[in-house]
Amino acid sequence: MRILVITVGSRGDVQPYVALGKGLQSAGHDVTLATCARFRSFVTDQGLAYGQLSDDILQLLDSAAGRAAMEETTGVLGAVRTTIRLARQANPINRRLLADAWAAARQAKPDLVVYHPKVLAGPHIAERLGVPVVLALPVPVSVPTGDFPLVGLPELPLGRWYNRLTYRLGGAGYRMYDGMVNTFRRDTLGLAKTSGAALTTRLPDGRPIPVLHGISEHVQPRPADWPEHVHLTGYWFLDDAARWQPPAALVDFIEAGDPPVYVGFGSMAGRDPRRLTRLVGEALRQAGVRGIVATGWAAWRRSSRQTPSGTSRRPHTTGSSLGCPPSCTTVGPAPPRRRFALASPR
Numbered sequence: 001m002r003i004l005v006i007t008v009g010s011r012g013d014v015q016p017y018v019a020l021g022k023g024l025q026s027a028g029h030d031v032t033l034a035t036c037a038r039f040r041s042f043v044t045d046q047g048l049a050y051g052q053l054s055d056d057i058l059q060l061l062d063s064a065a066g067r068a069a070m071e072e073t074t075g076v077l078g079a080v081r082t083t084i085r086l087a088r089q090a091n092p093i094n095r096r097l098l099a100d101a102w103a104a105a106r107q108a109k110p111d112l113v114v115y116h117p118k119v120l121a122g123p124h125i126a127e128r129l130g131v132p133v134v135l136a137l138p139v140p141v142s143v144p145t146g147d148f149p150l151v152g153l154p155e156l157p158l159g160r161w162y163n164r165l166t167y168r169l170g171g172a173g174y175r176m177y178d179g180m181v182n183t184f185r186r187d188t189l190g191l192a193k194t195s196g197a198a199l200t201t202r203l204p205d206g207r208p209i210p211v212l213h214g215i216s217e218h219v220q221p222r223p224a225d226w227p228e229h230v231h232l233t234g235y236w237f238l239d240d241a242a243r244w245q246p247p248a249a250l251v252d253f254i255e256a257g258d259p260p261v262y263v264g265f266g267s268m269a270g271r272d273p274r275r276l277t278r279l280v281g282e283a284l285r286q287a288g289v290r291g292i293v294a295t296g297w298a299a300w301r302r303s304s305r306q307t308p309s310g311t312s313r314r315p316h317t318t319g320s321s322l323g324c325p326p327s328c329t330t331v332g333p334a335p336p337r338r339r340f341a342l343a344s345p346r
Contacts, residue, residue: 004110006101006119007134008053016214019236020114021048022328034104046238051104056093065209084159094120094177098184101125114212117142120174120181123200123209123331126288128189133203140212141170142201145223173197246331249291255331259288262331281328291328 003024014035021031027049033043034051036058101121105113112195115122125135135142141151141319144167146160153166174196181197194200202208207228212221214236222232255262262279262329277293284291 001111002030002032002109003112003114004032004034004051004105005114006051006053006104006122007116008036008057008097008118010037010058012138013118015088015238016116016236017116017136018043018046018048019134019238020214022046022238023236026197031110032104032110034101034108041111049108051102051108053104054093054096056096057090075249091202095180095184097121098181099188102128102184102188105129115123116200118200120177123203124181124185124189124197125193127204128191132213134210134212136212138236140213140215141167143211144168145225145227147225171199173207250329250331252294253290257290257327260292261287262292262294277330289327293328293330311314333335 003021004022005017005024017035018033021033021217025031032049032051034053035043035088036053037055038058040050042204046167055235081333085278097119101119102125105125110129111131113122113126113129113131114136114333116185117135117137122135123133139151146163146165149155149163150166150170156162175198176275177198178196182193185191185197186193200209210232213230216234222234227341261284263284280291280293
């Protein structure tokens with residue numbers, strides 16, 4: 001089977017899908033992963049075929065306006081405000097991404113489309129090609145549940161109705177793109193207008209789109225009110241832990257005291273990642289614990305030279321160089337399993 005996996009965003013929006021693609025490949029399928037051009041070599045180095053999407057969205061997020069907006073984003077409602085704030089620049093970018101996604105699909109000729117919810121074209125491309133489609137995501141932000149609120153919104157003692165309502169609030173930011181997606185359906189795909197086009201949850205015949213979550217049920221138990229088409233598969237991790245070796249300075253730090261607390265920044269750290277590192281260092285000091293701060297793909301992007309795949313050439317630096325106290329150190333890009341193993345009690 002030919003499978004098109006399509007995602008857009010930062011490293012955290014790409015790496016899980018590369019791992020998923022490799023798993024599908026090992027099961028005997030031909031996999032093309034379409035994503036931003038910045039990650040072309042990362043995808044191909046993992047043995048997957050590459051489909052090109054524009055890098056414009058990442059360039060916007062890397063701009064001064066984009067970093068300022070991300071820094072001021074708190075929770076889902078903050079994300080909606082950020083979306084509105086950047087809409088003028090984002091609209092042409094999203095139109096190009098719709099076109100790029102269709103071009104990648106025409107080249108890949110898939111029998112199945114697996115897509116990230118940020119890829120607004122995903123289900124519509126599958127409808128045009130007449131092939132099955134699956135929504136895949138590494139966090140539970142798509143399917144409403146009464147068990148817990150949408151990530152980023154507060155837990156309030158208002159009961160299950162409130163928790164379910166938060167998912168409707170979270171989908172509000174997509175509505176501003178309904179017209180754009182319907183124009184794409186009409187002018188590019190030759191399909192009729194549909195309601196809620198930017199956040200489609202159902203197939204043309206009315207059945208729900210299957211949903212995969214790359215989450216372990218041991219970390220997040222499956223909500224009892226999730227429908228049958230929603231699945232927890234376990235994490236999508238790249239099997240690259242064996243090739244990574246921790247720097248000697250990091251090993252020395254870990255062995256010099258109590259097991260540290262792990263703090264991860266991810267891909268987005270706003271305009272001043274050093275300030276965030278200092279805040280984390282102060283929090284660790286007040287808590288009386290040691291810490292490892294994973295500067296990851298954020299601080300390193302502005303303090304180290306990068307490879308074409310978006311990773312830093314420098315795997316480790318001393319905590320003081322990014323504002324950490326002596327009880328804190330930093331680590332650059334590293335396999336998640338190894339990072340957590342290093343911070344575990346001996």
